[in-house]
Amino acid sequence: MKYSIGEFSRITSLSIKSLRLYHEKEILVPSEVDKSTGYRYYNERNIELARTIKVLKEYDFSLAEIKEIIIEFSDESEILEQLIEKKKDIEKKIANYKNISLSIDLIITIEKENKMKPENEFEIEEKEVETMLIAGSRMKGKYSDVGKGFGLLAKNLGREINGKAMSLYYDAEYKENDADIEPCFPVRKGKDTEGISVRELKGGKCISLIHKGPYEQIGESYRKIFSYINEKSYTTLIPSREVYIKGPGMIFKGNPKNYLTEIQIFIQ
Amino acid sequence: MKYSIGEFSRITSLSIKSLRLYHEKEILVPSEVDKSTGYRYYNERNIELARTIKVLKEYDFSLAEIKEIIIEFSDESEILEQLIEKKKDIEKKIANYKNISLSIDLIITIEKENKMKPENEFEIEEKEVETMLIAGSRMKGKYSDVGKGFGLLAKNLGREINGKAMSLYYDAEYKENDADIEPCFPVRKGKDTEGISVRELKGGKCISLIHKGPYEQIGESYRKIFSYINEKSYTTLIPSREVYIKGPGMIFKGNPKNYLTEIQIFIQ
DNA sequence: TATAAGCGCTGCCCCAAGGGGAGAGTCAAG
DNA sequence: CTTGACTCTCCCCTTGGGGCAGCGCTTATA
Numbered sequence: 001m002k003y004s005i006g007e008f009s010r011i012t013s014l015s016i017k018s019l020r021l022y023h024e025k026e027i028l029v030p031s032e033v034d035k036s037t038g039y040r041y042y043n044e045r046n047i048e049l050a051r052t053i054k055v056l057k058e059y060d061f062s063l064a065e066i067k068e069i070i071i072e073f074s075d076e077s078e079i080l081e082q083l084i085e086k087k088k089d090i091e092k093k094i095a096n097y098k099n100i101s102l103s104i105d106l107i108i109t110i111e112k113e114n115k116m117k118p119e120n121e122f123e124i125e126e127k128e129v130e131t132m133l134i135a136g137s138r139m140k141g142k143y144s145d146v147g148k149g150f151g152l153l154a155k156n157l158g159r160e161i162n163g164k165a166m167s168l169y170y171d172a173e174y175k176e177n178d179a180d181i182e183p184c185f186p187v188r189k190g191k192d193t194e195g196i197s198v199r200e201l202k203g204g205k206c207i208s209l210i211h212k213g214p215y216e217q218i219g220e221s222y223r224k225i226f227s228y229i230n231e232k233s234y235t236t237l238i239p240s241r242e243v244y245i246k247g248p249g250m251i252f253k254g255n256p257k258n259y260l261t262e263i264q265i266f267i268q
Numbered sequence: 269m270k271y272s273i274g275e276f277s278r279i280t281s282l283s284i285k286s287l288r289l290y291h292e293k294e295i296l297v298p299s300e301v302d303k304s305t306g307y308r309y310y311n312e313r314n315i316e317l318a319r320t321i322k323v324l325k326e327y328d329f330s331l332a333e334i335k336e337i338i339i340e341f342s343d344e345s346e347i348l349e350q351l352i353e354k355k356k357d358i359e360k361k362i363a364n365y366k367n368i369s370l371s372i373d374l375i376i377t378i379e380k381e382n383k384m385k386p387e388n389e390f391e392i393e394e395k396e397v398e399t400m401l402i403a404g405s406r407m408k409g410k411y412s413d414v415g416k417g418f419g420l421l422a423k424n425l426g427r428e429i430n431g432k433a434m435s436l437y438y439d440a441e442y443k444e445n446d447a448d449i450e451p452c453f454p455v456r457k458g459k460d461t462e463g464i465s466v467r468e469l470k471g472g473k474c475i476s477l478i479h480k481g482p483y484e485q486i487g488e489s490y491r492k493i494f495s496y497i498n499e500k501s502y503t504t505l506i507p508s509r510e511v512y513i514k515g516p517g518m519i520f521k522g523n524p525k526n527y528l529t530e531i532q533i534f535i536q
Numbered sequence: 537t538a539t540a541a542g543c544g545c546t547g548c549c550c551c552a553a554g555g556g557g558a559g560a561g562t563c564a565a566g
Numbered sequence: 567c568t569t570g571a572c573t574c575t576c577c578c579c580t581t582g583g584g585g586c587a588g589c590g591c592t593t594a595t596a
Contacts, residue, residue, distance in 0.1 A: 004543075004544080005543085005544070005545095006542095006543065006544080015583075015584085016544085017582090017583055017584065017585090018582075018583065020545095020546095020583095021582070021583065034591095037544080037545075037590075037591060037592095038544080038545050038546080038590095039543090039544060039545075039591075039592095040544085040545095048521050051521075052519055052520055052521075055518060055519050056519060058368070058371075059368055059371065059372055059519075060365075060368055062581075062582090063581075063582070064581095073520070074520055074522065074523065075517070075520050075522045075523065075526070076375055076379055076517040076518065076519050076520055076522070077379045077382060077383065079519070080376060080379055080380070080383075083372050083375060083376050083379075084376060086372060087369055087372045087373065087376070090365050090368055090369050090372070091369060093361075093365055094362055094365045094366060094369065097328075097358050097361055097362045097365070098362060100326070100327055100328055100358055101355055101358050101359060101362065103326075103327065104327055104351050104354060104355045104358070105355065107344055107351060108348060108351050108352060108355070111344055111345045111348055111351075112348070114345060115345065249343070249344040250323060250344065251320055251323050251324060251327075251344050251347070252320055252341070252342055252343050252344055253316050253319075253320075254342065254343045254344070255342065255343065258343070272563095272572075272573080273572085273573070274571095274572065274573080283554080283555085284573085285553090285554055285555065285556090286553080286554065288554095288574095288575095289553070289554060302562095305561075305562060305563090305573080305574075306561095306573080306574050306575080307562075307563090307572090307573065307574075308573085308574095330552075330553090331552075331553070332552090
């Protein structure tokens with residue numbers, strides 16, 4: 001029994017285009033080719049081979065790999081190595097996609113959270129903050145160096161990040177150059193590693209003000225919040241915090257006019 | 269400050285080829301192109317955009333998708349939809365690769381098992397078989413219909429298959445056309461579904477003989493095993509089993525001369 | 537036996553996301 | 567002014583085919 005390419009295509013569920021390609025690549029050669037007309041005819045053995053090719057394709061082998069396999073081997077026990085290799089490839093792909101999925105998920109979660117609460121409109125507020133687990137990287141230097149700290153943290157924590165980036169300020173006064181700062185992230189869990197300390201950050205009562213606009217103009221908001229504190233004669237605690245509710249994102253830099261930074265000064 | 273394409277390539281870790289492609293596709297257009305020489309020059313804003321593009325590429329967006337996104341949007345909160353869609357895509361890919369991985373794993377496991385025991389060389393043996401959980405699809409018909417049964421089972425069980433394909437024979441005698449057969453697979457777990465019954469198959473003592481060669485010649489092995497049983501005056505139980513130690517595989521049909529089929533006749 | 541519908545053939549262009557290289561022009565430093 | 571490093575455009579190649587044009591072949595029916 002011999003089949004024309006159309007019949008064979010229906011039998012094997014391989015497109016005619018694919019069959020011609022496989023012929024050209026000498027992966028699946030028709031049992032008979034009419035020399036004068038060029039018509040391809042396939043037989044039962046071709047069907048068997050086509051099935052093998054289809055399965056290997058499902059298993060994500062490339063045509064080049066398939067060609068090698070079907071030329072050299074004719075039994076599963078002979079291609080154990082290749083199967084093991086392929087499985088490793090696939091596990092790698094899975095791991096990679098899982099990382100991507102988690103990264104995207106983090107962005108989605110944070111953005112959704114931001115959308116939920118349009119926050120009481122930039123007024124000073126007294127509130128309770130809960131204790132949380134954080135991973136931070138304390139450093140001395142300029143404020144502009146903090147970005148690197150966040151980069152380091154994000155790379156090492158990746159999947160465990162559980163909230164918005166924050167900075168802790170250990171100086172009582174404003175320092176231009178030699179500030180004692182700790183960029184940090186809330187995390188689900190984690191261990192201390194090179195330069196990163198994971199620990200509980202105690203909550204408590206704080207005075208909070210959300211600053212809207214570029215970070216360079218945050219001084220004005222600090223002025224407001226301290227004048228409020230002086231008025232009320234509160235005693236402040238160290239460290240104070242900045243929570244980056246909305247800043248340069250993972251994907252876009254965004255518009256600095258819309259950045260939101262919450263200042264939290266803790267009091268006794 | 270403006271950068272030549274080479275400098276910009278080093279800054280952004282994007283290849284020159286890619287940069288030229290992105291220019292052509294109007295995804296990342298240099299801030300300045302010298303009209304007479306065609307030299308491309310990039311600026312700081314290009315760096316920002318390049319970072320965005322890189323991140324989106326890491327997240328598995330195509331250039332076409334990226335183009336749409338960067339033309340229309342400039343903040344993460346605006347592309348939540350796209351991120352959610354992309355995450356779905358990625359979850360699908362993960363699920364698909366996981367299925368492939370499990371399928372390959374099954375083949376590897378079975379082949380490794382086959383390699384381990386070259387089986388006592390095709391002699392009649394009395395042995396104990398343990399109770400196992402199986403999923404089967406009992407049917408009446410010709411032996412040649414059994415293949416379809418296995419296909420159905422494999423498709424529905426997929427990941428839960430835990431051993432070699434078997435057939436249970438419920439007839440005391442040989443039947444050509446109307447045999448009462450149950451193709452089945454050992455499984456890890458499972459529930460009854462359309463036409464598939466999952467249950468424990470009791471173990472016990474059996475007379476076993478491994479038949480080597482094409483299935484069509486299995487009659488000779490049956491003759492041997494029954495003459496042994498008669499000699500010993502054992503009382504046989506129903507159903508008897510055939511275990512397909514090595515038959516047509518998932519990938520290759522293999523050579524029928526090397527097929528191995530174990531006949532198990534259970535006795536009291 | 538003629539004819540038309542339906543197949544099949546080759547050859548060409550296309551997709552994504554670039555890689556490699558040829559041949560020619562340009563830039564910057566000595 | 568030269569030289570070496572850089573950049574330009576153009577073309578071909580990759581994977582696994584899809585789509586179409588223009589032609590020839592087959593086969594059933596009139």
